[in-house]
Amino acid sequence: MRDVTLAASRREQRGxxxxxxxxQAGLIPAVLYGHPGETESLSINPKxxxxxxxxxxxxxxxxxxxIGESGTPVQSMIREYQLDPxxxxxxxxxxxxxxxxxxxxxxxxxxxxxEAPGIKEGGLLExxxxxxxxxxxxxxxxDHIIADVSGLGIGGLLRARxxxxxxxxxxxxxxxxxxxxxxxxxxxxxxxxxEAAPAEESAEPEVLKKGKAATESEEAEExxx
Numbered sequence: 001m002r003d004v005t006l007a008a009s010r011r012e013q014r015g016x017x018x019x020x021x022x023x024q025a026g027l028i029p030a031v032l033y034g035h036p037g038e039t040e041s042l043s044i045n046p047k048x049x050x051x052x053x054x055x056x057x058x059x060x061x062x063x064x065x066x067i068g069e070s071g072t073p074v075q076s077m078i079r080e081y082q083l084d085p086x087x088x089x090x091x092x093x094x095x096x097x098x099x100x101x102x103x104x105x106x107x108x109x110x111x112x113x114x115e116a117p118g119i120k121e122g123g124l125l126e127x128x129x130x131x132x133x134x135x136x137x138x139x140x141x142x143d144h145i146i147a148d149v150s151g152l153g154i155g156g157l158l159r160a161r162x163x164x165x166x167x168x169x170x171x172x173x174x175x176x177x178x179x180x181x182x183x184x185x186x187x188x189x190x191x192x193x194x195e196a197a198p199a200e201e202s203a204e205p206e207v208l209k210k211g212k213a214a215t216e217s218e219e220a221e222e223x224x225x
Contacts, residue, residue: 004052005064005073008032008042019092028090032065033079034097042067046090052078056143060106062098075100075138098138105172107131108142110163110179114150118182123154128178132160135170142166152182 008030011018019029022043030042030049052061064073079094098104109131116125132145146164161175 003064004061005066006044006048006052006076008044008065008067010067011041011043014041023091028092030093030095032067032076032095032097034076035099037074037097040067042095044093046093049078049081049090049093053081057141058109060108060141062138062141065095065097100138103135103137104141105133105135106141108134109144110147111144112147112149112180114148116149116152116156116182118152118154118156121154122185123182124185125149125152126181126183128180132163132179133172134165135172136168140166140168142169147179149180149182152180154182154184157181 011022011029014029022029026045027043028046028049030044032040032042052063053059055061059078062075062077065076066073075098076095077098079096081090081094082092083089084091110127110129112125112127116123119125134142134145136142145166147158148162148164149158152158157178158180159175160171160173160177160179163171163179165171
């Protein structure tokens with residue numbers, strides 16, 4: 001993503017009305033943070049942000065941000081973003097300038113590889129963690145961290161110290177933290193006669209959608225001030 005250039009424009013006006021006007025024009029408000037330089041209020045095309053979020057590195061992508069026709073591109077990342085709680089449309093984005101010589105703390109997704117022998121024995125592979133926090137320079141951000149589960153039998157544990165961490169990347173979690181395990185197969189519960197079983201009301205599980213959502217779509221920008 002370092003070869004991708006994101007175009008932005010400076011904006012002078014703020015507030016709910018301005019944010020509404022921008023969205024009607026197909027843009028969203030954004031704020032650029034980080035040194036060197038002052039905090040800047042911007043307008044950007046949400047499709048460009050969505051494309052970055054859907055790329056291989058996702059939120060960890062580094063791209064070139066160009067402000068205005070004559071602006072000099074600067075290395076940037078997505079710091080945070082807000083979604084409409086109903087439509088999940090992108091409402092607002094916070095960006096941050098990135099210095100090539102400054103270490104970053106990032107959450108990197110774990111890629112599980114191999115086939116655990118315990119699965120063939122009836123066990124269930126459980127992913128305890130889906131990502132881990134690392135420290136590295138911008139040039140060394142990995143797409144993922146590999147977790148090899150091919151040595152896990154039933155009851156086996158894969159710990160953070162066994163992850164395949166690339167060179168020049170430092171793991172920032174406890175080495176003993178469990179990443180994955182193969183759980184023991186569950187025993188079949190004895191059948192309870194229908195007349196003896198207590199009547200229970202069925203309850204639908206609550207479904208939570210992951211991601212950052214604005215509490216009120218028209219006040220996304222106001223919450224940044």
